[in-house]
Amino acid sequence: MSNIGDYIMPIMALIIIIFGLCKKVSVFDVFSLGAKDGLTTTFRIIPALVGLMVSVSMLKASGALDIITYTLSPIAKVLGLPSEVLPLALLRPVSGSGSLALIENILSEYGPDSFIGRVASVIQGSTETTFYCVAVYFGSVGIKDTRHTIPSALASDFVGIIASAIAVRLFFDIL
Amino acid sequence: MMNYIWSGIFAVSILFGILNGRMTEVANALLQGGNEAIQLVLSLLGAMCLWNGLMKIAEQSGLTDLLAKIMRPVIDLIMPGLKRNGAAIKAVCMNVTANLLGLGNAATPLGLTAMKELQIEENTGKTASNNMVTFVVLNTASIQLIPTTAGMLRAKHGSLHPMDILPAVWLASIIALIVGLAVSKFVGNRKKYT
Numbered sequence: 531m532s533n534i535g536d537y538i539m540p541i542m543a544l545i546i547i548i549f550g551l552c553k554k555v556s557v558f559d560v561f562s563l564g565a566k567d568g569l570t571t572t573f574r575i576i577p578a579l580v581g582l583m584v585s586v587s588m589l590k591a592s593g594a595l596d597i598i599t600y601t602l603s604p605i606a607k608v609l610g611l612p613s614e615v616l617p618l619a620l621l622r623p624v625s626g627s628g629s630l631a632l633i634e635n636i637l638s639e640y641g642p643d644s645f646i647g648r649v650a651s652v653i654q655g656s657t658e659t660t661f662y663c664v665a666v667y668f669g670s671v672g673i674k675d676t677r678h679t680i681p682s683a684l685a686s687d688f689v690g691i692i693a694s695a696i697a698v699r700l701f702f703d704i705l
Numbered sequence: 706m707m708n709y710i711w712s713g714i715f716a717v718s719i720l721f722g723i724l725n726g727r728m729t730e731v732a733n734a735l736l737q738g739g740n741e742a743i744q745l746v747l748s749l750l751g752a753m754c755l756w757n758g759l760m761k762i763a764e765q766s767g768l769t770d771l772l773a774k775i776m777r778p779v780i781d782l783i784m785p786g787l788k789r790n791g792a793a794i795k796a797v798c799m800n801v802t803a804n805l806l807g808l809g810n811a812a813t814p815l816g817l818t819a820m821k822e823l824q825i826e827e828n829t830g831k832t833a834s835n836n837m838v839t840f841v842v843l844n845t846a847s848i849q850l851i852p853t854t855a856g857m858l859r860a861k862h863g864s865l866h867p868m869d870i871l872p873a874v875w876l877a878s879i880i881a882l883i884v885g886l887a888v889s890k891f892v893g894n895r896k897k898y899t
Contacts, residue, residue, distance in 0.1 A: 536868060539851060546759050550766040557762050564761025568754035571810055576746055583745070584738030585711055588718035591730035597721065623845075625707055633858060634745055642864035651859055651870050655852025656877040660845040661706065667841050668833065670817045671824045675832040678892040682838065683845040686885025690846070693880040697873035 578627040586631040611695045612646045614639075618653060619691045623660035623684065630654075648702065652694040657687055752857045760808050769806065773798040783843070783886060784836045793822035797840060807849040816844055835893040842889045846882040850875075 550557045589595045599613050606613035614636060622629045633654050640646040660683045668676050722731035763769050776798045781787070787794045796819035803812035819840060827834040833841075852874050859867035 536866060538871065539856075539868060542851065543759055546763045546766075546768065549768050550762040553766040555762060555766045560762050560765050561758035563758075564764075565754035565758035567761065567810060568757030569750070571757070572746060572750050572753045576742065579746060580739045580742040581711060583742035584735060585714040585718065587734035587738035587741060588722070588731050589714050591734035592718040592720075592722035592727055593725040594717050594721035621710075624710065628707075628710070630745070630854070631742070633855075634741070637858055637862040642859040642862040642867070647859075647862075647864075648870055648873070651852075651855045652873045652877055654858070655849070655855035655870065655874040656847055656881060658845050658847040663845045664841055666813070667816060667820050667844065668837075671820045673824075673831055673833050673837070676841075677833050677838055678889060679833060679838045679841050682842045682885050682889035682892065685888045686842065686846050686881045689884040690877050690881025693877040694873070697876040698870075700876070701873045 575627055575630075578625075579630065582625065582628045583631045583634075586628070586635055590635060609692050609695075611692065612649055614646045615650045615653060615695075618650055622653060622657050622691075623687050624662075626659040626662065629659075645698065645702075648698045649695050652698055653691055656690050656694055660684065660687055748861045749854070749857050752853065752860075756807065756853050757810070760806060760811075763806065764808075764811065769799070769802055769808075769811075772805070773802040776801055784839050787823075787836065788826060791822070791826055793819060793826045796822050800840075801843065801848070804844065804848050805850050807851055807853055812844075816840075835889075838889050838893060839886065842885045843882070846885045847878055848882060849878075 547557055550560070586595075589598075595617065598617060602616045603613035606616050611619065618629055618632045618636065621632055633650050636650045637647050642648070642651065660680075664676060664679055664683060668679070718731055718734075722728045773795075777794065780794060780798055780801065784794075784797065787797075796815055800812055800815040800819050803809075803815055820837065823834065823837050823840065827836060829837075851868075852870070855870065855874070856867045859870070
């Protein structure tokens with residue numbers, strides 16, 4: 531069951547390619563074209579990521595991250611989360627690059643297959659940069675009053691983050 | 706908001722660096738943090754290209770359109786009252802499909818089109834309509850079927866099965882999505898705009 535991911539990605543890739551062939555798409559040319567897009571998008575995150583990676587490295591080096599984690603640990607305990615992922619949970623709705631910098635730090639420190647590493651990965655995979663999304667979408671059509679969007683979206687993020695820890699416990703038998 | 710968070714992290718780091726007597730480490734972090742960012746991007750680059758390439762095939766072959774058609778009844782359910790064959794619901798379906806497939810590049814422009822069409826169809830001026838709120842909440846909840854970035858990061862750090870988190874990601878995403886939609890419906894029905 532836990533190896534389901536090993537099957538899904540290759541099979542999905544195969545389905546996409548075969549469907550393309552059936553529809554007479556010149557799959558390799560189109561693939562190369564798309565891969566080029568991937569190149570530009572990935573490079574586009576560099577400036578923000580450099581800025582945030584530096585700040586997160588400094589925060590960790592100064593010992594401040596440990597102090598923040600320690601201070602937040604009672605809250606984490608109530609929510610059933612490992613306290614090490616709380617900074618990630620707080621930054622996730624605000625900044626995509628910032629949370630990328632934090633999760634990189636968590637995975638190198640605790641390992642990807644540890645409980646902390648898994649919860650951090652699941653948080654990363656099941657949440658979005660909420661504030662950015664709200665600003666871009668409503669900003670594009672000039673809407674000023676977003677009504678209950680932010681409370682609803684944040685409620686969803688909050689529950690999603692708590693659910694991440696529960697889901698990891700559930701699927702990996704960690705108590 | 707990022708201006709304050711970013712500046713704040715710098716200030717806090719330097720303050721604690723001084724208090725804890727760890728300024729050497731802080732200075733090193735300042736020097737090397739940028740390189741770590743580049744290394745991270747390089748390690749993601751190959752897989753990002755691969756996935757974007759595959760998704761381009763899905764787009765050109767019409768697989769994305771097909772999925773968007775399948776999505777329609779579900780969208781009808783959560784965003785009621787849209788014109789049956791209107792441009793709005795079509796754009797919404799395309800955006801949701803792009804999100805499911807993890808096509809971030811395609812999802813945003815489609816989402817902006819959807820917002821424009823929703824505004825034309827529902828015309829609520831500078832105030833968001835119920836369907837707009839639902840649509841944006843749908844976009845802030847990550848509904849990506851394959852969490853590629855998380856998978857790539859896990860592979861980079863030597864995970865035995867980088868994608869073994871998949872069922873957990875799906876469960877957490879579904880719960881988050883249901884809560885987001887339920888809250889937006891509940892509050893939306895209580896506070897009718899005038």
